[in-house]
Amino acid sequence: MKFRAKIRSFKDITPTVRHFNLEVPLEIDFKAGQFLITDIPTETGKVKRSYSIASDPTKKGIIELCVKKIENGVGTRFYFNLKEGDTIDYTGPVGPFKIKDYQKNIAFISTGTGIAPFRAMIPDVLRQSDKKVVLLTGYRYDEELLYDKEMKELQEKYPNFSYYTCISRPKEGKGKYVQELLEHLPEDAAVYLCGLRAMIDDITKKLEEKGIKNIYFERYD
Numbered sequence: 001m002k003f004r005a006k007i008r009s010f011k012d013i014t015p016t017v018r019h020f021n022l023e024v025p026l027e028i029d030f031k032a033g034q035f036l037i038t039d040i041p042t043e044t045g046k047v048k049r050s051y052s053i054a055s056d057p058t059k060k061g062i063i064e065l066c067v068k069k070i071e072n073g074v075g076t077r078f079y080f081n082l083k084e085g086d087t088i089d090y091t092g093p094v095g096p097f098k099i100k101d102y103q104k105n106i107a108f109i110s111t112g113t114g115i116a117p118f119r120a121m122i123p124d125v126l127r128q129s130d131k132k133v134v135l136l137t138g139y140r141y142d143e144e145l146l147y148d149k150e151m152k153e154l155q156e157k158y159p160n161f162s163y164y165t166c167i168s169r170p171k172e173g174k175g176k177y178v179q180e181l182l183e184h185l186p187e188d189a190a191v192y193l194c195g196l197r198a199m200i201d202d203i204t205k206k207l208e209e210k211g212i213k214n215i216y217f218e219r220y221d
């Protein structure tokens with residue numbers, strides 16, 4: 001489906017990530033985990049860039065996205081030049097990255113803005129399941145953590161939800177990669193991965209070595 005959205009507001013939530021709050025037609029319906037394809041006008045024609053929906057599917061008429069600034073990136077240049085009230089053309093929501101089985105233990109693993117679809121999926125799962133749900137996130141720098149306060153609040157609210165995060169290049173101390181958090185995986189969990197290819201391929205290999213079969217992923221590059 002093609003539709004037009006209007007920017008209600010946006011906020012820089014880290015030095016390189018901008019969170020957008022979009023007003024969308026009320027009939028837009030999506031499943032937690034899906035993404036939107038942005039039609040970006042350029043001098044040489046339209047280009048398309050995908051962004052995961054980072055908001056709860058039960059909120060009608062609103063979609064939130066979080067966009068990382070990539071140096072000289074076409075898509076990010078477009079998003080970072082937008083103002084409140086501007087409109088954006090989209091196709092979607094689309095994508096098969098959705099919760100396959102709500103009655104299973106689940107681990108969500110992300111790096112960077114790969115947390116975006118999980119911000120939609122986690123509340124969706126927690127409302128429907130009392131199985132164990134774990135979120136493992138990794139970032140490069142201390143100031144890059146996304147939705148940290150929200151995730152801690154969910155952890156307080158839902159005893160079946162645990163959240164672990166790590167920084168690979170911290171200001172102080174030794175860095176840690178998200179791969180080093182795999183000890184927190186619940187037993188017999190389905191694992192959902194989101195982020196860049198290098199992390200996804202590496203973790204998938206590690207999970208397969210552990211005999212984990214239910215692995216689903218969304219690659220950003």
Ligand SMILES: Cc1cc2nc3c(=O)[nH]c(=O)nc-3n(C[C@H](O)[C@H](O)[C@H](O)COP(=O)(O)OP(=O)(O)OC[C@H]3O[C@@H](n4cnc5c(N)ncnc54)[C@H](O)[C@@H]3O)c2cc1C
Nearest residue numbers: 049050051052066067068070073074075076113116220221
């Ligand atoms: C299904 C899907 C969902 C996505 N959801 C999000 C999202 O929620 N938030 C978000 O910020 N991005 C998301 N992306 C990535 C996004 O679509 C763009 O690829 C990204 O914004 C870069 O586009 P660009 O036009 O700015 O850069 P381009 O001009 O396309 O240049 C991209 C270059 O930057 C490199 N690169 C470095 N970091 C990244 C990165 N994080 N993502 C992509 N390429 C990177 C690539 O390898 C490539 O060489 C998603 C991608 C897919 C396929």
